[in-house]
Amino acid sequence: MGERRELHAMRKLMLEDKVIIVSGATRGLGLVMARAFVKHGAFVVVTGSRESAALEAVSLEFGDRAICLEANAIDPNSALNVVNITLKKWGKIDVLVNNAGLGMRRISETFNTVPTKFWEAEVDAWQDIINTNINGPYYLSRSVVPCMIEQKGGKIINISTSTQTMVRQGYSPYGSSKAFLEAASRSWAQELSHAGVTVNVLLPGGATDTDLLPPSRNKKGADGNLLSPSVMINPALWLASDGSDGITGARFIARHWDDSDPLKARDDAIQQPKIM
16 A cells, blocks of 8 residues: 555656656756756756757757757746747646846855945846846746646756845845745736746755855855755655645745655745744
């Protein structure tokens, strides 16, 4: 009986022939998640910004299981183009992972040791982060939702950050932009609740070893720890799979993931600091 349940759970995690768009997936969290999706049978659309070498490397690695597209995160026409190319190639879109984002290095390379006060940030850098982290997910989501509604199903997974980062001094506008994305995710989930389309948030749960942090011999987060990007794999697989059907408007913290009970990683099951 136990073996039968385990087999059933494994089948629910299979992504055989699902079509998944992952923005900003030429490195970091996006690349790790895209690899996992391909390994579990999905077709993946990888987007990157003006990094032809990185896109080419991913294309060679994934082969015919993926298409790799150069996309401008802050251009609504670019987002629509990604969706149209995907539909022309595979005829459907099952999952959108809004992963592309700009971090505080756009403000200052020393942000984690010498914080920049919000009034000292360059306006261009501030606008770049806001446009990429807020408008980027909006443009892709608004482009993909009509297709998902017509299909009577789909999943949007928005990649976020910890509540501590949202409110920590020296982390604006990056933290603030993710707070907006989470609030929008909750709103979108309600608006799509009768369309069979789910919207959820996934975050690592702490500083992660990606290019969002400046290179350093002692790279670590504010709490002294550093998570591996692989922490995102199992929760991302579950959220993209049929196993998460019906779950919407939730926030999942990857570092608390438990394969035997995914809902343990919901933030309402964990004591978290509040924004205000």
